[in-house]
Amino acid sequence: MMEHLPALMIAIPLFGAFTAPLFKKHYKEVSIWAIIITGITVVLSLLLAKEVVTGGIMVYVFGADKPTLVLPSGYSVPIRIMFEVDAMSAFMAISATLMSFIGAIYSYSHVERETGLEKYYALLMLLEVGILGMVLTGDLFNLFVFLEIAGIAGSALVGFRNYRGEASEAGIKYLIVSAVASLMVLFAVGILYGQYGNLNLAYIAKNVSFNMVDMVAFGLLFTSFAMKCGAVPMHYWVPDAYTEVPAGINPPLLVATYASLYALFRVSFTLFANVVIDLARVGWIMSILGVLTMFIGVTMALVQKDVKRLMSYHAISQTGYMLLGVGVGLTVLHDPSKLAEFGRDAMAGGVFHIINHIIYKSLLLMTAGALFYATGTRNLNEMGGLARKMPITTISFMIGAAAISGLPPFNGFASKLLIYETSYRLNPLLTVFAMVTSVLTLASFVKVFASAFLGPPLEKFENTREVPKPMIIAMVILAALCILFGLFPNLVLDKLVYPAVDALINSAQYHSWGGLA
Amino acid sequence: MNGSIFVNLPFIVVAVLLALGFYTIGFKRNLIKVVIGIEILEGAVNMFIVALGYVKGGYAPIYTQAPPEAAGKMVLPTPQALTLTSIVIGVAVTALMLAFAVNIYKHYGTLDVTKIRRLRG
Amino acid sequence: MSFTLTTPSGFWNPLLWLIFLVLFGIIAYLIYSRGNPSYKKETEQIRPYLSGNPEPTKEKIQVKAGDIYWGFIEALKEYYKVLQAIHTGDMRDYILWYLGIGAIITFVLIGGV
Amino acid sequence: MTTTIIRTTTKILAPLILVFGSYIILHGHLTPGGGFQGGAVFASGLALLIVANNKEKVKELFDKVPLTQLESLGALGFLGIGALGLMGYTFLKNVIANSGLLFGAPTPKGINPGYLNTGGTLSYLNIFVGTKVLAGLTSIVLIFFLILRREKDEW
Numbered sequence: 026m027m028e029h030l031p032a033l034m035i036a037i038p039l040f041g042a043f044t045a046p047l048f049k050k051h052y053k054e055v056s057i058w059a060i061i062i063t064g065i066t067v068v069l070s071l072l073l074a075k076e077v078v079t080g081g082i083m084v085y086v087f088g089a090d091k092p093t094l095v096l097p098s099g100y101s102v103p104i105r106i107m108f109e110v111d112a113m114s115a116f117m118a119i120s121a122t123l124m125s126f127i128g129a130i131y132s133y134s135h136v137e138r139e140t141g142l143e144k145y146y147a148l149l150m151l152l153e154v155g156i157l158g159m160v161l162t163g164d165l166f167n168l169f170v171f172l173e174i175a176g177i178a179g180s181a182l183v184g185f186r187n188y189r190g191e192a193s194e195a196g197i198k199y200l201i202v203s204a205v206a207s208l209m210v211l212f213a214v215g216i217l218y219g220q221y222g223n224l225n226l227a228y229i230a231k232n233v234s235f236n237m238v239d240m241v242a243f244g245l246l247f248t249s250f251a252m253k254c255g256a257v258p259m260h261y262w263v264p265d266a267y268t269e270v271p272a273g274i275n276p277p278l279l280v281a282t283y284a285s286l287y288a289l290f291r292v293s294f295t296l297f298a299n300v301v302i303d304l305a306r307v308g309w310i311m312s313i314l315g316v317l318t319m320f321i322g323v324t325m326a327l328v329q330k331d332v333k334r335l336m337s338y339h340a341i342s343q344t345g346y347m348l349l350g351v352g353v354g355l356t357v358l359h360d361p362s363k364l365a366e367f368g369r370d371a372m373a374g375g376v377f378h379i380i381n382h383i384i385y386k387s388l389l390l391m392t393a394g395a396l397f398y399a400t401g402t403r404n405l406n407e408m409g410g411l412a413r414k415m416p417i418t419t420i421s422f423m424i425g426a427a428a429i430s431g432l433p434p435f436n437g438f439a440s441k442l443l444i445y446e447t448s449y450r451l452n453p454l455l456t457v458f459a460m461v462t463s464v465l466t467l468a469s470f471v472k473v474f475a476s477a478f479l480g481p482p483l484e485k486f487e488n489t490r491e492v493p494k495p496m497i498i499a500m501v502i503l504a505a506l507c508i509l510f511g512l513f514p515n516l517v518l519d520k521l522v523y524p525a526v527d528a529l530i531n532s533a534q535y536h537s538w539g540g541l542a
Numbered sequence: 543m544n545g546s547i548f549v550n551l552p553f554i555v556v557a558v559l560l561a562l563g564f565y566t567i568g569f570k571r572n573l574i575k576v577v578i579g580i581e582i583l584e585g586a587v588n589m590f591i592v593a594l595g596y597v598k599g600g601y602a603p604i605y606t607q608a609p610p611e612a613a614g615k616m617v618l619p620t621p622q623a624l625t626l627t628s629i630v631i632g633v634a635v636t637a638l639m640l641a642f643a644v645n646i647y648k649h650y651g652t653l654d655v656t657k658i659r660r661l662r663g
Numbered sequence: 664m665s666f667t668l669t670t671p672s673g674f675w676n677p678l679l680w681l682i683f684l685v686l687f688g689i690i691a692y693l694i695y696s697r698g699n700p701s702y703k704k705e706t707e708q709i710r711p712y713l714s715g716n717p718e719p720t721k722e723k724i725q726v727k728a729g730d731i732y733w734g735f736i737e738a739l740k741e742y743y744k745v746l747q748a749i750h751t752g753d754m755r756d757y758i759l760w761y762l763g764i765g766a767i768i769t770f771v772l773i774g775g776v
Numbered sequence: 777m778t779t780t781i782i783r784t785t786t787k788i789l790a791p792l793i794l795v796f797g798s799y800i801i802l803h804g805h806l807t808p809g810g811g812f813q814g815g816a817v818f819a820s821g822l823a824l825l826i827v828a829n830n831k832e833k834v835k836e837l838f839d840k841v842p843l844t845q846l847e848s849l850g851a852l853g854f855l856g857i858g859a860l861g862l863m864g865y866t867f868l869k870n871v872i873a874n875s876g877l878l879f880g881a882p883t884p885k886g887i888n889p890g891y892l893n894t895g896g897t898l899s900y901l902n903i904f905v906g907t908k909v910l911a912g913l914t915s916i917v918l919i920f921f922l923i924l925r926r927e928k929d930e931w
Contacts, residue, residue, distance in 0.1 A: 032867035036855060043851040046844050088861070088868045166624055173631045177638060184642055190649025191660050197573070197642035198661075198754045204580050204635050205567070205758055209765075211628055212560075212587045218621070219594040237773050244769030251768075252761050259764055261750060261757050265661045310768060325746060328736055329663075330729055367671045405728030434677050439668060446670050468732065476728035483725070512677045514668050568759045576755065606806045606890030613887060630812055637916045644923055655754055662752025 028092045030073045031085040031108040034118065034157050038066055038125075042150035045143050052142040056133045059146040063126040063153065070122040074115040078524050082539025083110040084163070095538045103225045103538075109163025111535055112524035116376070117160035117280075117287045119521070120383050124276035125153040131391055131499035132273030134492065135398060139271075145185060152178040152277050159284040163538075165214045166224045168288060169207055172253070175281045176203030182278070183270045195262075195269035202262045206249040213245040227536045230296045239297075246292045247307075253285035256348060257318040260341045267337035268403075272394020276387035279340065283379050286344065290351055290529060298358070298532040308356030311348050312448075316455055319345030319462040327469045331403045332393045335473065336386065339429060342462060343382045349459060350375025350444045353451050358530065367447040372526045374443030377518060381436040381510060385428040388503040392422040395492045395500070396477060405473065410482035414489045419478050421500040426474060428507045430467035436507050439514035552593035559586035573646065573653040577639045584632045588625045595621025786828040793821030797910070804902035805895030811905025818906065819913035826914075826921050834921065843915045850908025857900050872896035 041062030048055035077083055085092045085108040095103050110118075129149060136145060155175025162168050180203065184196025214224065216238055221229050233239055252259035263282070270278055293307055322342030329335035354372030357363040395418045396411065397403050412419045428435035431442075441463060448455040491497070510517055528535070559582055566579030601612035603619050647653055668675045702708060711718055718724075736743060797818030804810030826834050861869030873896025874882045883894040 029862055029867065032862075036859060036867065040852070040855055043848050043855065047848050049844075085866065087866060088870065089866050090869070092866050166627075170627060170631065173635070177631075177634055180642075181638060184645070187645055190646060193642045193645040193649065194658055195661055197639060197646065198757065200635065200639055200642065201567070201576065201580065201754055202757055202761075204639075205583065205761065208580075208583050208587050211624075212590060215587065215591045215594060215624075218591070218624075224620070240773040241769055244765060244772045247772070248761065248765035248768050251764075258749070259757070259761050261752070261760070265752075268661065306771060310771060321746065324739075324742070325750070327732060328743060328747075370671050408728075409725050433675070433680055439675060442673070442675060443670055446672050450671070472728060472731045475731060476726070480725045513666065514675065515666065518668065564758070564762060568755050568762070570755075602808070604807060605887055608887045610887065626812065633913070640920070644920075658754070659752030663747055663750050 027072070027076055028083075028085070030069060030076065031083060031110050031161055032087070032092075034066065034069055034073060034161060035154055037069065038062060038150045038153045038157065042147045042154060045147035045150065048143045050143075052137065055143045055146050056129070056137075059129040059149060060126070060133065062150060063122065063129045066122040066153065066157075067119075067126050070115070070118040073110065074112075074119055074521065077110055077112055077115040078520065082528075082534060084108070084538050084541060085110070093541055095541050102223050103228055106167055107163045107225065107538075108161045109227065109535065109538060110161050111528040111539075112521070113287070113290070113376070113526075113528045114160045116380070116521050116525040117284060118157055120380050121153060121156040121160065121277070121280045121284070124280045124383055124387060125149065125156075127387065127499050127502060128273045128276040130495050130502075131276075131394070132271070133495040135273045135394055135496055136271050139186070141185075145182070145271075148178045148182050148185075149274065149277065152182065152274070152281060155179075156277065156281050156284045160287050163226050164224050165217065165226055165229065166211075168226075169211050169214055172203075172207045172210060172285070172288070175284065176200065176207060176253075179203070179266070179274075179278055179281050182274045183266045185271055185274075186269070189269070192269045195265040198262050199266040203253060206253045209245045209249045213242040213249075216242040216245075226291070226296060227538055230298065230532065231536045233297065233299070235297070235299075243292070243297050246296075247289065247310075250285045250289035250292065251314060254282050254289060255318075255341050255344050256314045257321045257341065257345075260318065260322065263341050264334050264337040267340060267390065268331060268333045272333075272391050272397070275390040275394070276383070279383050279386055279390075282340075282344070283347075283383065286347060286379065293355060294358075294529045295532045295535050305356050305359075308352050308354070308358070311352030311355055312451070312455060313352075315345045315348030315350075315352050316458045317345070318342065318348060320458055323462045323465045323469070327465060327472075330405050332396060332405050332408075332473060332477065333390065333403055335405070335469065336389050336393055339389075339466060339469070340382075340386050342466065343378070343386065343429065345462070346441065346444055346459065347375045347378050347382070349448055349455060350378060350440075353444075353448050353455075354526075354530075356451060363450075364530070367450040369523075369526055369530065370443050371447035371451075372529065373518060373522050374440050374447060376525050376529075377514070377522045378437075378440035378444065380517070380521075381428070381440050384503055384506050384510065385425045385435070385437060388421055388425040388500060388507065389429065391496070391500050391503070392418050392425065395496055398492050398496070399489045400486060405476045408477040408483075409480040409486075410478075411486060411489065412478040413482060414486060415491050417491060417497050418500065421504045422474065422478065424504045424507050426467075426470035428511065430470060431463050432467075434508070434511045436510035436514070438511060439518075552589060552596075556586050556590045556593065559583075559589065571654050571656060573643050573655055573658065574640075576655060577636065577643065580639070581632070581636060584628065588628055588632075591621045591625050591628075595619075782828050786824050790821050790824050790828075793824065794818055797821060797906075801902055801906035802899070803890075803892070804906075805898040806890040806892065811902040812909050814902070815906040815909025816913060818910040819917065822910070822914045823917045826917060831922065834918070838918055843911045843918070846911035847908050847915070850904045850906070850911065853904035854901060854908070857897050857904065860897065868897075870896040870898065872900070873898075 041059065045055055045058065084095060086094050087106045089105055136142060152175055155171050155178055158171030159168060159175060162171060180196045180200035183199050184193045186192040217229055218224055220238065221232050223229060255263040267275060319342050322338050322345060326335050326338035326342065329338060350371050354368045357368040399415060400408060424435060428437040431437045445456050445459055448459060563579050563583035563586055566582060567576050570576060570579065597617045599615065600617035601608065601615050603616040643653065646658055650658055666676050666678055797814050800809035800817055801811055801814030804814065858868045860871050861867050865871060872880045874880065879893060879895050879899040881891065881893045
């Protein structure tokens, strides 16, 4: 059964998504159903990661006689759709399933006052399918399809509160951005298909010749995925979407953003890895985008008054760290001595930061959702003195804020340390920006903490009390993960992150379908 | 008239459509027109892929009652399959965008994109 | 299982960090314990003294979120003016920025620079 | 906009369109077409029926039709057929072809007049996709019809 794991990863959440509308008005039951299905996918993704880290790349060919039949007899090119799972994919799959699970638990109470929940949960699981498909697939066109599925499901969820005009506005903005980005991805896929007559990622990567048309396709793919992952200056949709989406969807939506980041890495490292001269250029583009993203994101966050919007700008800013870390690695990818010296660690920092950021930013956005649930407002100017009323939310917020600012011993510290030290080797100026960003991040979270939680208790919040149990459970799980990953960064780095980084670096392994052909 | 312009004609049309689509999205003020712009873009991309799949002298890969000379000359229908999938997705995207547009009109009373910007800054 | 994470030019060990935390906690307590012991809670001492004026209500003395870092934002007024002008919230600009950046990146990639 | 012209045309055309849609779905493995195309044709027939009737009648009619359930049924059927392949092969493997079941007759090689009883899982997949698409597209049309068809100054 183990060899069917990649297909089951898609089939089970799809099954959950399609059965959810049958529940009609039984909202409690459908929430529990979603928690069960997403819980099963967490287990599956852990199994998958174990298989991949111990046994190497896993290939799953759909519709073939056996899962590893990449080249049927008589063919020299792959003709079927296939999933190709390496350690990086498995890493992203764990993040996706975990966050969908947390989101489902949190949603149990957070959206209980809304209507149409059977569609909400169906879309939640569909979003998970989209993310999982994007990270597991080994086929360029499949990547486009799953990108669109994630985009449609995500934007429908952004516009879920259809009694708010702002939600529809954010939804259509997100949808337009993702539609244009995915159409340009399809255009680039068409360019590559026209030249190489195949859609398999590994096959194209082996044969790509880096002529001008190829580089145009690369530019389209790069920019589209950069827009979908919220790199400045194409980040405008991020605060809109993250602010208006129900807080229970924030974790999967964050992972959907980073699935695009994964696609960006996959395209740069696997599809166009053999280009020798231009790769440093690509790395520099990525690093500069990263620095811009960090700095503009955090400075915009400082002036926000809406608590979720402030945190969304921080999400942009933290994406910059990942781009910077992996960009530094990409710059020196073809220089073995520098790669061993600091490139691999830089990439480890960037990749580790993905899961760290997903955890603590989900936690923070959930605490913001809890504030909204309890007080009915997101405006920081109207809040104050909530620490005594909502102690667990306050502690979760403090842990999240410390983690995002990179304070030891929380998880943001380890990955930021790696990024600082390695980007300093490439160019000290990058590090200066990264550190200033970190300081400003801390400053703006101090502002949130001071204005929402501290201060004298306000009369209008006299009847405010702590949020319901499921929301607390979700927040506490993430807070515990923050501390765990911070105290034992080695555990995650050795088991998950360094295999993922090595999978990105050793593109030859991916190109041969894990040694199958 | 040496045929090269006819070979490239679909691609020229694709380029024109892409430019038109981006112009419509970027400079029209009506939200419905922005949606139409995305549809134009989608048409351009679909046309690009279908044009790539054209093989001179090839036959459609349908065995049912095919002419006898088609044997061995049938083309791989992947581009058509891709286009079809992208059309299916396009339907979903369009329906969702129009639903959002209806809802926005209900709440804002306008479809002017310069006025639909309560979320900014 | 080792707790030490070695980075290219340093290391991170949570146990060592904990030891230092305890150490600095002790130092902090020593400084704290040298403070004035005559301060008592639950007495008149904790009431603020505003030149004899009555204390304003809690709502009035709370610092609003928008006023925190007023100086910082005031000093960078020009920067923020540009930055907020860019964030129009107009969905057409989102696509135009994408086009511009895409053109630049593609130009750099095909070897224009 | 229910004029006599539309109503008369619908009376003649709608049954034809529905039959044509079913034909395209069922012959998806032999001729151009398949689940999505047939479902779209079928849904366009239903759309014609929707616009030719007034709002109350449409509402009354479609309250009885379980569109959501049909859509779920189509998708779940697709998944189920795909999962059949997990018995010994891989997901979506065509296990029914050449097995002798319904749609499982062996397909002759080369050019042939087209035998309906072939195709294996493909035919089943087409039917399920057709169900899903016709239900989905019809509900899209229906929702827009019900939202937009109201008096002008109601908003």
